[in-house]
Amino acid sequence: MFVFFIQYTSFFAAVSSSVIVFDTYTATPITLEELKQHDKRNTTFWCTSQLYPCNPYEGRRVDGSCNNLRYPTRGMSHTPQYRLLSPVFDKDFEPRRSKSGNSLPLPRFLRKHLLLEGYISDRKFTQLTSHILLLMSGDVLSFHDTVNYVLWKPYCCKPKGKSDRACTPNKIPDDDPVHRFSNIRCMNMTRPESFQSVGCVRQDTYPERIITATPTFDASTIYGNSIRNLFEKGRKFEGGLLKYEVEGGKIWPPSVKTAASVCFLNQKPHETRCHDAPEDGANSVAGVNLAVIWFWRLHNRVVTELARINPCWDDDRLFYIGRDIVIAIQMQIVMYELLPALLGKQNMVSDGVISSNLGFRDLYNENLIPQISVEYPSVLRWFHTIQSGSMKMYDAQGYFLKQIPIANLTLRTGYFAVDNNIDYMTQGSFRQASARFDYAVDPELGESGLGPHQRALDILTNDLSKNRYFGFQPYVKYLEFCLGRSFMKFEDLEYVMDPERIEMLEEIYENLEDVDLQAGLWIEKFVKGGHVPVTVYCIMVEQMLRTVSSDRHWYERPNRPNAFTLQQLLEIRKISIARVLCDVGDSVTHIQRRAFLRIGPSNPLCGCNEIEGIDFWAWEDSTCSNDGSHNGPDFKQKNQ
Numbered sequence: 001m002f003v004f005f006i007q008y009t010s011f012f013a014a015v016s017s018s019v020i021v022f023d024t025y026t027a028t029p030i031t032l033e034e035l036k037q038h039d040k041r042n043t044t045f046w047c048t049s050q051l052y053p054c055n056p057y058e059g060r061r062v063d064g065s066c067n068n069l070r071y072p073t074r075g076m077s078h079t080p081q082y083r084l085l086s087p088v089f090d091k092d093f094e095p096r097r098s099k100s101g102n103s104l105p106l107p108r109f110l111r112k113h114l115l116l117e118g119y120i121s122d123r124k125f126t127q128l129t130s131h132i133l134l135l136m137s138g139d140v141l142s143f144h145d146t147v148n149y150v151l152w153k154p155y156c157c158k159p160k161g162k163s164d165r166a167c168t169p170n171k172i173p174d175d176d177p178v179h180r181f182s183n184i185r186c187m188n189m190t191r192p193e194s195f196q197s198v199g200c201v202r203q204d205t206y207p208e209r210i211i212t213a214t215p216t217f218d219a220s221t222i223y224g225n226s227i228r229n230l231f232e233k234g235r236k237f238e239g240g241l242l243k244y245e246v247e248g249g250k251i252w253p254p255s256v257k258t259a260a261s262v263c264f265l266n267q268k269p270h271e272t273r274c275h276d277a278p279e280d281g282a283n284s285v286a287g288v289n290l291a292v293i294w295f296w297r298l299h300n301r302v303v304t305e306l307a308r309i310n311p312c313w314d315d316d317r318l319f320y321i322g323r324d325i326v327i328a329i330q331m332q333i334v335m336y337e338l339l340p341a342l343l344g345k346q347n348m349v350s351d352g353v354i355s356s357n358l359g360f361r362d363l364y365n366e367n368l369i370p371q372i373s374v375e376y377p378s379v380l381r382w383f384h385t386i387q388s389g390s391m392k393m394y395d396a397q398g399y400f401l402k403q404i405p406i407a408n409l410t411l412r413t414g415y416f417a418v419d420n421n422i423d424y425m426t427q428g429s430f431r432q433a434s435a436r437f438d439y440a441v442d443p444e445l446g447e448s449g450l451g452p453h454q455r456a457l458d459i460l461t462n463d464l465s466k467n468r469y470f471g472f473q474p475y476v477k478y479l480e481f482c483l484g485r486s487f488m489k490f491e492d493l494e495y496v497m498d499p500e501r502i503e504m505l506e507e508i509y510e511n512l513e514d515v516d517l518q519a520g521l522w523i524e525k526f527v528k529g530g531h532v533p534v535t536v537y538c539i540m541v542e543q544m545l546r547t548v549s550s551d552r553h554w555y556e557r558p559n560r561p562n563a564f565t566l567q568q569l570l571e572i573r574k575i576s577i578a579r580v581l582c583d584v585g586d587s588v589t590h591i592q593r594r595a596f597l598r599i600g601p602s603n604p605l606c607g608c609n610e611i612e613g614i615d616f617w618a619w620e621d622s623t624c625s626n627d628g629s630h631n632g633p634d635f636k637q638k639n640q
């Protein structure tokens, strides 16, 4: 095949090199003619990607390319996901039917019957747990499937929606406990975008989801997924810093300077701030916004330390080493602090997801492509049941000040920057309890999950409904996959469910093999030693194992380009989310050591000066001369 090479001039560095244009789905190079066809059909953005030649000694690229040297485009955005179980659909790729051939029960009906609605505080976890879980979800996902029905196709419940294949609104049953008193009979929703729907692959093949994030955990909520966005919106090109602004004495990511912004709910004239960051997460759901601000600041703090210790390092070296440290900090917190609290540390050690040893760890397998499973984000949706519907705000002495429905903060970054709200929200993140892990959903998420953006939205109905459009096999097939035993009749579920919940399923579904994956997750018992349902545990662990073994740049590896020394890794191991908040959170002088867990006698507040952090002297470069010149080897990171 004739391969199309274009001459490339790197965005700022005037370096030219050859670039190959690839098909995002098949990972094969495409011809000039094929590229022209994509341009004509307006599919170039989704269906093609540009690959700059790989250098095996180069660090992690922002666009995810060259992670796997055999399959260099895998690991980039818009590349296919893997499936734990093959999909099942009805004809025309509509959701599967019940075994008897009837339609499955309506998603909203199932949600209202299987999940209670209400709010009780959890005794163990804080809201910070949700914020960081959300940040990590955003790292490997994208928002377009939500934006699609909120902004671009708000009409699915109207006559126009009937003729648009993308429209898949959720019908509200006539006897709905909430809406039988309203005139709302339908909630807007669209089908997830797929390689088929955006025109990369023929329509007569089963839909495979397409997303814009890279599938590795690479802090893309901060740095973005493309070098272009990072250069335009992120890098300051000075001292390794990310661009920043100071407003009200606080440091913020840069803001949009034009009238056009996505912060539609900003209450003008007071609320004006809207971030102009490489990725949308910075202005999305409140928890992500907050975490993006923290980690944005953290990057600048890290590179400032590195520059002080190594005055001979140039902007590039400071930026990329700083980024590598921030990615490692995020993953160290997620793998060794957050997930052990949720999944059970011993479970994770036994399943090989984490090590009880502080040294290097190398599970890399070049035969595994860096990918996420289609099932992984879907089971993360279970965490909507532990999300508190309001954001509570406290002062630094711990006095409760006010609260606001969290959904009213979506696309409303301006709220953070007025009246010291970011200080109060930051205090709230480690003082407010999460919602209890109790088979119930906060009505804010269950009835008005998009706040003023959509009159009624049950996020959990969407969770179940969307999963049907991904063609997931029945819940029991996932149980069999996870537990390695068969489940033939409803009573067999007693292994993972309380009898009264099995009864609920039996009343609604005709057959055990009809039960939806999401419905099963909602009412499953928790894994022994952890706080998440058995199947959520299984699918999360499967993903994290895949991630650790397929990411060539995984921070715990000794044999990766620009790898940490053992001394540096041991410094990274000292980090905690409490230390991060002490360093970059507003007005944080005291915090509990394990900030994902509530303050209490075994986890008391302590001064930030008592909380261990990273000693950046581990990054001291002995080849830096006193005169500021550098005598060491070149740093291997291209701006690609």
Ligand code: HEM
Residues within 6 Å of the ligand: 129, 130, 131, 133, 134, 137, 141, 142, 145, 146, 189, 285, 287, 377, 378, 380, 381, 383, 384, 386, 387, 406, 407, 410, 445, 449, 450, 459, 462, 463, 466
């Ligand atoms: C515990 C914290 C949370 C986690 C882990 C979480 C995770 C997720 C995940 C994984 C998705 C699916 C995204 C996709 O497949 O592309 C999702 C969808 C969504 N989440 Fe959350 N979320 C959390 C909290 C929230 C909060 C606080 C809100 C706002 C009030 C929210 C609103 C939504 C909405 C509107 C959707 C789109 C629903 C749809 O697919 O139509 N989430 N969330």
